[in-house]
Amino acid sequence: MHLSCHSEQESQSPSADRLDNNTEWAIYRGDKKASQYAELGQINGANVHRLKPVWEYHTGDATQTSSMQCNPIVVDGVMYISTFSLNAIALDAVTGKELWVFKSATYNENQADLKGRNRGVTYWESDVKKRIFHFVRNRVYALHAKTGELDQEFGTRGYIDLREHLDMDPSKASIEVTSPGIVYKNLLIVSSRVTEGYRSTPGHIRAFDAVTGEFKWIFHTIPKEGEFGYDTWEWMPGTVYGGANAWGGLSLDEERGWVFCATGSPAPDFYGGYRKGMNLFGNCVLALDATTGERKWHFQTVHHDLWDYDNPSAPILVTLRSGSKSQDAVVQLTKMGLTFVLDRDTGNPLFPVEEMAVPKSTVKGEETWPTQPIPAKPPPLSRLQTTEADLTNVFPESHADAMRQFRKYQSGYLYTPPSEQGQITTPGHLGGVEWHGGSFDPTTNIIYVNSHDGPTINKLKRIYQLEHEDDLTTAQLGMSIYQNECMSCHGPDRKGVPPVYPGLMDVKKTKGEITTLIRDGKGIMPSVSQFNAGELDALAEFIISNEVPTDLIGQADSSIQYTLTGYSIMKDAYGAPAIAPPWGTLNAIDLVKGDIRWKVPLGEYPELVARGIKNTGSMNFGGCVATAGGIILLPQLMTRNFGHLKK
């Protein structure tokens, strides 16, 4: 079939309105505004208890550590999902019958072990085509919606490689897409997940022609020389800046023709000594012209982030109504549990935002930004500090255990920087609110948001700066790379942070297998591509050696660099959060008044319930959906990652 390359002349997909509604769920998170709201009222409080399972479908790739983060979409009676093995599947939404499976491993030739996070697919149609865009690591595949076959007319025989058109050496880019892209006319706009250590990849936002796959525009979330925001960084020679990526996806205002993104921290996450300054457009809500990528406005939620306080979910576009007045706004939920409500046209806050003075870092070379923005309203969804009075009291021994940690580490109010002794940070890097966003009911101005309370311990370790690698032996080089790029997940002593991050002692893999794994990633471990052959070899050698990392400081290197010793959550001996319940809540926020209308504990630990301890709330991921029937639907809560209670 001949396909016109003049996508601009191809009429705008007839779908724009047909699909962007709140009854069909043809778009990730319900609609392009990320509302997560269903206008369907048939199921309501009076009959919801009569719901019965009609069908069940098993993707067949679940493992002990897998998690299904996909939000299925439904178009014309067909449900499209993505799975833990990064496959795309189409099901008859009425019967659950499998229509097709796209096995990504068949196509990603060099990446056999494809598993990971994937939050869904993007549907696109024109007058002549219907496609599913499916995101597998660094690739975007175009599939025929009807058959699941690769549409060879897109990009290179059916896919585009996102390592290209990033304004850097593609072979050094580590990038994947975990939340689906969004469509504007015939543009597919994508954001990314990147690594978060030293020498990370930048999280630029890009648009591609949805018909041909041709690259259209790039917005540099880390500005290039001459661009706005460049002077908010102190550029150090030889340093590579990465991060500032919108891994939680995008939302879109069809009328204004603007795409909205919310970026995460600049890399590395917990030490900013090499990226002094405010670091635009890290941790920003961004409004971009969807046709050109030009910035309309930005609002920074965290200046010079030292806490991994990424903006987790895409901005939610809402219209607030009060009497005869209406206001288009943007709601940004955050890991801090703070909610920013911004004017959609200007990005100005609708409730006053105060720049609060925050403590200075005690770590060498760090220049903490002196203030952070705190909205006067709505109130925080989670606690912003763990004091002695906040420690868990679920059992006497859990309190004693929490107390031991409380005495060992430091603890301060929100935005107290990480330290070498270890700082109890509340909320931790898992929030507050995570990637699941909230559900906005346009008839009541209320947004429903699930949030959790869980401190993490942000402990820094001084490490050897890799820029001086010529001074190191091969064994030292491997160890040093480990400390720079792997320690935050696999731990200072290679014991990992189970159950999410495995230890790396006695790895049953050959050197070649380890090298491949580092380059391709595995499960939720991102691919790390920035190493040259010598570095990769030294690193693999070090993993096989089973040596425990030692301190390299004091060698030839006099410069200072730090990294996190592990993404550790502050838990009691049972594996439950070490802060007193509620550990998770569901909140109803009135966005006009800026008040929390109600707040209830959300989730329980079965092991605690068995002992009569109920209504504790739990860590929770996966968003809620409010409906016109007056009910709120939530997925079964994911408490497993925080360890089943051990005793």
Ligand code: HEC
């Ligand atoms: C963002 C966190 C993260 C970072 C950074 C990271 N890893 Fe991993 N790594 C993981 C996770 C999670 C797994 C488990 C993957 C799975 O099996 O699903 C893993 C698995 C591995 C394994 C396989 C272990 C086994 O027993 O089979 C090796 C080897 C490994 N990582 C090495 C590295 C090295 C070397 C680096 C530094 C370049 C690194 N990792 C950086 C998260 C990370």
